[in-house]
Amino acid sequence: MAQPMSLSSQMVEAANNFLQTLTPHQTQKLLLNFQDSTRTEWSNEPINMHQRKGLRLDEMTDVQKIALHRLLQTALSEQGYLKLIQIIQLDEWLNTHKDRDPIDEVVGQGLYWITVFGKPSISYRWGWRFEGHHISLNVTVSPKAVYATPFFLGAHPGVIPEGPLAGTEPLFEETKLGWKLWESLTPAQQKLAMVSNQIPQKIILIQTGKEPEAQKRMGIPVSSLNSQQQQLVWRLINSFIQNLTPSLAKQYINMIQKNAWPSLYFVWMGASREGEPAYYRLQSPNGLVIEYCTRERTITHIHTLWHWLPKDFGGKDIEYNE
16 A cells, blocks of 8 residues: 655645646746745735735636645645635735725735745755735745744735625634633733733734744743633634644644643733734744734734744754755
8 A cells, every 4th residue: 555645745746746837937937046035034015015026826827726726735724725715815805895995905816926945856955935915824845844834814804894705704713712712811810911902013023033022921821821721722722723734733733732832921912802903922932923913903904923933934954954
């Protein structure tokens, strides 16, 4: 009986199948050197605020898009894949309802980029990124392991208010579990967790791990919570981690259990009543950072991000001798 393919082998096969569908000009746009400086940069900003390298969805044929989706599915669980699709649909809704929003954003379902860094191979380091407004999935593959952080997902509007997709809410679990955890805290615990009654102006505070907030121990220690509250913390963690394919999610859950859980803190900012703007963060000095924030003092615009900081973009494995 044939042995199942490793995750890295699946990604190599899917990436090469995708690359084979491209024209030479498309390949030149999409395929960059692994050492390209943009490999370790990420952004969720729309095209009018951040210029990207790579190939856009609206530059691809249907055959090429199908091959690209097969690559996405190697990194994502069904849960995570459907969130990505819904977020792209939200962008198209926003594109056709610009009069509803004061921000003049250039968005749409075709404005997402795929970039490949290095030649896909099970013997060498390479990586790929799928990114656009409200998505940044960064995958690094090496002979040692596969890594998939930083991983950003956002939603605007948080819930589509009308039309064929009315009620669509891709990040409902991250929202509802955050509030459920907050509301489970006693007044004394809430006092420890709440570090500000204002949401951060920068929205996502820890983008690289070098920010001051990444070095501070703030909020309430998760170790001080009761068993039911800790179960809620795990459900919240899983709403982020389980967006990845099962083998990747298991890898990160094991790292969190071993290295982050004993020193994990829960931070809250903003409103104390559900339905109002709020921010939360789960953070360990050993590397885990999970952030959620509503934007512009409204609950209709959501940003989320998580890191395993020591292995963002492959971390120190980048020194692996090819």
